[in-house]
Every structure is written in C-alpha cells, then in structure tokens.
Amino acid sequence: MFSASAEYESFMGRWSRLIAPGYIAFAGVKSGERVLDVGAGTGSLGSALVERFPSNEVVGIDPSVEFIAHAQQQAKPGRTRYEVGDAQALPFPDASFDHAMALLVMNFIPDPSRAIAEMRRVTRPKGIVSACVWDYNEGMQMLRLFWDEAVDLDPAAQPRDERHTKLCRQGQLASLWNAAGLAEVQEKPLEVDLRFSSFDDYWIPFTKGVGPAGARVASLSGESKGQLEARLRRRLLGGGPDRPFVLRARAWCVRGEASGH
16 A cells, blocks of 8 residues: 555656756755755655755755655755644744745645745845746646546536646746745746656556545546546547657746845
8 A cells, every 4th residue: 555655756746856956956056055945745855955965954844744754764864854844834043044945835835925934034134935836727737638638527627627726827926925025036937848658657646546636536436537547548648559658847936035034
C-alpha cells in the first residue's frame, strides 16, 4: 500500500522537481544564503536548493506530518531541516532568512495574504519573498486534459474543475505581492515538459485519490471510471498503440523585495 507521500510523488511531486531549478534561478538565490521553504511538501525545493548551493542552509515547514517525515529522510544532514508548522504563523524570528520561498502551495493556504505577510516578516530587509503556482486554468496539460474529459462526460463535475483554483492566473500573484508591500515585484511564467513512459504512467496516479482530480476519480462508479479512462486514452494516444508522450506545464512565479520592518 502506498503512503500519502509516495502517492503525491508519483502524481505531482515529479512535476515539482522539474520546476524547482527554474524557480530557484528566477528567485535569485545565491550561495551561502539561508532559505525558508514554505509548504515544503516532500522536499522537492529543498533538495534542489542544496544540490545547486551546497553551502546554503534550508529550513522547510509544512502542516503535513507525513510529508515532513518524507522530506527529512531525503534531506542532506546538516544543511537542511524540516518541521511541521503553519505558513500563516511562522515560528521564526523577524528578518531571520535571506529568502522565503513557496513552491506550488500558495493556492492551498487558507489565508494567502497572511502567509505572505509572515514570509515578509521573517525575511531580512532587501531579501526576497517569492512563490510559484501552477496555471491550472490552461497551462497544466496533465490536469487540463483530465478535467476537459471529466466535465464533458459529466457536466456536474464542472464546479470541481481545477481551472477555478485561486491564484492560478496571470497577474494574481503579482497583485498579492504588491498589496503586501513588497518592492520591485516581478512575475513571469515558467514552463517544463514531462515525459510519460506510457498511458498507465499518466493514468494510474489519478486513481490514488490525490488532490481534486484523484478525488473525482475515487467518486466515480466502475463504469464511469472506465469511460473516463477510455476517453483520456483516446485523447492522448489518438486510437493508436500505447507509447511514450510528453505533456507541458506552466507555472506563474512572482518575487518581491522585503523592505525594512
């Protein structure tokens, strides 16, 4: 039986690992800095940070006990540590980090404005506060294909379509960053491609109950699940034999400079 962290890794974690290096470059992280990883999940960003900058100290925080345990198992001893906690009430002193980063998590935080204020508080003056969120509206092909077919099969699924996810469209993160009083705000898209080895490599993670799409599959009868699977197979393979294929994902990333406190 898969654990929740393993199921997440097979579904969205592999995308997180792909986008992390580009996000780190956009955020402008430098060698020797102390970085806070907000919503650390299974540790994709922390791992990428210490691989790129071995001298950096990374502190990760996430509300999931299981995700934190998974991340800590993968962490490089002495350079990275993870702890359970709430992005809306960070347990760190003012101005204690050079960077506060949030990879693919801002839209899951109940009060993102409060989380941004906390990230700004714990970042030193002139330090950087940044975040990335998937474009669930139209830029995340893996999920867009799924929801297009799920809604076409059953229009009642439309309200659950992840295109309605908050903060996933151009300009929305930048607006929050400006409202939080961060300076020199920049927003840009990042795109990555993921190669799927087969249709099952794409489909099976949806059957593990992870996220809104997984919950949708879990709610279906056996017949409806089979119909959705068949639709997606035709959409991805065009009626031909099973084969590898590539899907693209876009994320919107934002960064801003913390002013004095």
